[in-house]
Amino acid sequence: MGENDANITFFKDGLRLDGRRADELRPLKIEVGILARADGSCYIEMGGNKVIAAVYGPREVHPRHLQEVTRAIVRYRYNMASFSVEERKRPGPDRRSYELSKVSREALEPVILTSYFPRSVIDVFVEVLQADAGTRTAGINAASVALADAGIPMKSMISSCAAGKVGGQLVLDPMKEEDNYGEADMPIAMTPDGRITLLQMDGHMTREELKTALDMAMGGCRQVYEVQRKALIDKYNQMEAEIIPDQEQPQEAEVL
Numbered sequence: 001m002g003e004n005d006a007n008i009t010f011f012k013d014g015l016r017l018d019g020r021r022a023d024e025l026r027p028l029k030i031e032v033g034i035l036a037r038a039d040g041s042c043y044i045e046m047g048g049n050k051v052i053a054a055v056y057g058p059r060e061v062h063p064r065h066l067q068e069v070t071r072a073i074v075r076y077r078y079n080m081a082s083f084s085v086e087e088r089k090r091p092g093p094d095r096r097s098y099e100l101s102k103v104s105r106e107a108l109e110p111v112i113l114t115s116y117f118p119r120s121v122i123d124v125f126v127e128v129l130q131a132d133a134g135t136r137t138a139g140i141n142a143a144s145v146a147l148a149d150a151g152i153p154m155k156s157m158i159s160s161c162a163a164g165k166v167g168g169q170l171v172l173d174p175m176k177e178e179d180n181y182g183e184a185d186m187p188i189a190m191t192p193d194g195r196i197t198l199l200q201m202d203g204h205m206t207r208e209e210l211k212t213a214l215d216m217a218m219g220g221c222r223q224v225y226e227v228q229r230k231a232l233i234d235k236y237n238q239m240e241a242e243i244i245p246d247q248e249q250p251q252e253a254e255v256l
């Protein structure tokens, strides 16, 4: 962020390096229920980001001293695979992954009805397989879908995306070059009715730019929500079709 000594031209003929308009999301693909052993799971592609989320629980808390008598605790582990970035990442947790785990958990916790499951834990694992900026937002989107897939009662879904400033212009959903060499990056997460559960900013923007960027990011979250919703509906439609197959045609009597 803010290392624009690379002198990158971020726009060509009014379009971004990857051909997007300033207010356009990267291509978004969501698949629900991809892991057989998790209670809920999701695979997401947000542009070049490829992320898996797995949810387990509500289940017994280990170690037991962490349990809360009035509610379930939520644990969120964000992990980046060594091969997910250009320069091999050292395996295991680091300062960045602790921070991202914490803010992502806090982005989801307000909508989870934890009081339904006292003394238990809901575990969310997010594995980044390929990173291209915005992995925390992709992880939160996948985790929200995986929580719903696990049947965890929630007040609503959470959708996330970032807005940024590059070459003096505001852009939606910055990709790696924009994130690395741009002036600002602001990831947010929100409920479909616009309640913000995550708001971070790296870099500098004016007050006016901040307002516009927030509107832009909120518009992006609304688009993400539609894709999350459709992915969940598609999965349950498919399950229904498998359980109640179309009326079978009467079989012809066998000629002996």
Ligand code: CDP
Pocket: 085, 086, 087, 089, 096, 131, 132, 133, 134, 135, 136, 137, 176, 179
């Ligand atoms: O991924 P996100 O934007 O949520 O977090 P970030 O800390 O702003 O990282 C931005 C991007 O930098 C990541 O998505 C990766 O593409 C890249 N990165 C990297 O190449 N190596 C790392 N150890 C960490 C991040």
